Amino acid sequence: MQLNPDTIYYNADIITLDAELPQAQAVAVADGKIMAVGDDHEIKALATSQTRMRNLAGKTLLPGFNDAHIHVLLSGIRHLLSVDCSGPGIADVLEALRQRCQQTPKGEWVRGILFDDEKIVEKRMLTRKELDSVSTNHPIFISHRGFHSHICNSPALAKVGFSKNVAPPTGGKFDFDANGELNGVIHETAVEPIRAILPEPDEKQRLQATQEICRKLNSAGITSVQDGRTTAADLATYQQAEEQGILSLRVAAMMHYNTFENLKSVGIKAGFGNRMIRIMGVKICVDGAIAGRTAFLSKPYCNSADKGILAMSQEELTQWVISIHRAGLRPCVHANGDAAIEMTLEAFEEALQEYPAKNPRLRIEHCTVINDRILKRLKKLGCVVTPFSTYVYYHGDKLPSYGTARVANMFAFRSFLDNDIPAAAASDYIAGPYEPLLGIQSCVTRTDIHGNIWGPEQRISIEEALRLYTQAGAYASFEENRKGTIKPGMFADFAILESNPQKVSSDTIKDIMVLETILAGKTVFSRESDHAE
The missing domain is CATH 3.10.310.70 (Diaminopimelate Epimerase; Chain A, domain 1)
Structure with a gap:
């Protein structure tokens, strides 16, 4: 049965990211999906007396942003229960903590x-x-x-x-x-x-945290997230939030490794779920952090004998990867340093040799410090990587610890794209800022908050960066046939911006205002309250 459009957005500057129709003026939405895309005349002709007409007055509409590795509910809970210790000085941090202690019963x-x-x-x-x-x-x-x-x-x-x-x-x-x-x-x-001994938030706090983090991410144009550490309790909260109508993000969950045996025992595989919540894989961690300078490297950090921290042996890692892969639950392995990445690739190679799979898209989360050998192995295995997209801008002051030569091969989006390695943009929030437009600017300019340039060899175009946050993110979670582009049949998930990122100076992309965010054809964030639904 032919559906009539619920809403038509017209007079817009639409970035579709669809190769067959890269630009458009109007889009018709029916039952939460895109019905038609084209120019104003042809799309407005589809309207009925019941269709809501939205004149975007030349504003930019593009697919909703997709963060390929972010800690969603974990971040929401931390914001709800914790003191902001961002400073600016240590005295300010201590005073903020002192005030919280005064409000908190002794012993808590x-x-x-x-x-x-x-x-x-x-x-x-x-x-x-x-x-x-x-x-x-x-x-x-x-x-x-x-x-x-x-x-x-x-x-x-x-x-x-x-x-x-x-x-x-x-x-x-x-x-x-x-x-x-x-x-x-x-x-x-x-x-x-x-x-293990920190008090757990109660159900009310979990739902409040979910609602607040959804609002925060929606305000940046984000409609989909790939949660980098989903516990069993988190999954239950997401389901409850969906039932109550307060989940305004599509969640692809990387389940915490301690859930693996239970998932395997009931036969759940990657892809299980619905339009809003899906189990994408199982997360395991091999090494440390870039921001904390604990990533496991093949050579020491600058001015140090330290090579970082390894969380498990090669034998343990390989066993985890094989077990998860064999169960059909897709390993998603946190590996930052080049030595940790090489270990992960060795585990992947062994897993695929023992249990061949068609298009497994095994994931390396972050995959930060790379080299030519790593690129060749990634391509051969068809791995998906999710490098940090906002780190050059926000964490540039930590990059001297890695040295110029290594930085030229960090957050290596140019190298990944040139070698046809599927890469999707990721913030790892709270670790890095979550705003996609800031991430796009960071990837395009490779310039930090102080104006310093890091690894200009890895710069990419604005269009490439937009794809990292949309089409590539969908591919990373096996959902490229559902979202990531604006074409008929796809989810009606959009971000409306005040300006087109391709038409402003690259060093001002982060300043573009997100005016509205739409999920399944419904407004979940708007700077103008009359559009909120």
Whole structure:
């Protein structure tokens, strides 16, 4: 049966990202999907008396943005329960924590997020003693912006029995002060014992966090996300949020590795779900972080003998990858450093040799520091990679630790595209800013917040960057036939911008205002309240 359009958007500057019709003026939507695309005259002719007509007055309409690796509910919960520790100085951070302690019963946890040693005035990490000066009546736990390093006060360390006489967990690391005492900074898997005892948010808090993070991401034009660490509780919350009508993002979930056995036992495979929530794979982590300078490298960091942190052995990694792949649940492996990426590729090769699969699209999350050998192996295996898209702009001040030669092969979108390796843009929020337009500018200019240029060899065009955030993101989750382009049959997920990113100076793309975000033909964000539904 021929549907009549519910809504027609016309007089628009439409970027379709469809090779057959790259530009258009109007789009008709029916039952949450795109019905027709073309010029104003032909599309307006489809209208009935019931069709809502939206004159966009020349504004730009394009597919809704898709973040290929972002921590969605985790970020929402952290925002809800934690103190903003972004500064500008350490004194400001300590005062914010002190105020929260005054409002918190003794003995209860006080948490902080968004602390960044390179963004803070003092350009250093907080210490255990500084946090003790705030309170020793509360365990205090602060997460670095990169989320792979954390700072604890003495009561927090005591809760899990950490001391100078205790070795960190495998894949973890403690930092020490000049006297050989723990300075409060812990890295990677050392955080797991603390995470295990942190109070869990209740159902009401989880739903509130979901609603608030959806609003935040919708306001940036994001309609789809690929959640980089989805727990069983998170999946349940997403389902509940959808039932209550407050989930305004399409979620492709990388399930936490501790859910694997349960998923396998009931026969769930990658792709299970509906239009809003799908299980995409299982996430495992091989090494550390770029922002925390703990990624596992083949050669040491600049001015250091350190090569980073490895979370598991080759044998353990290979066993995980083979088990997940064999179960049809798609391994999604966090690997930043070149040495960690090589290990991951070895595991992938063994898994595919033992259990061949057609178009498996095994994923390497981040895949940051690469070389020519890695490129060849990625292409041969058909891997999907999800490099950081906002990091050059936001984390440029951390890149000297990697050196000029390595930076030329980091966040290597140009190399991936030139070698036909499927790459999709990812923020890893909270670790990096989530705004896609900022990410597009970062990928196009390779310029940081201070105007410094990093790895100009990896610059890409604006159109290529737009595809990374739309079409490529859909491919990364096996949904390229559902979303990512504006053509008939695709989901009616759009972002409406005040300007066309292809028609402004590349160093002002991040300043373009998102006017409206539409999911399945319904407005989920609008700067003009009369358009909200």
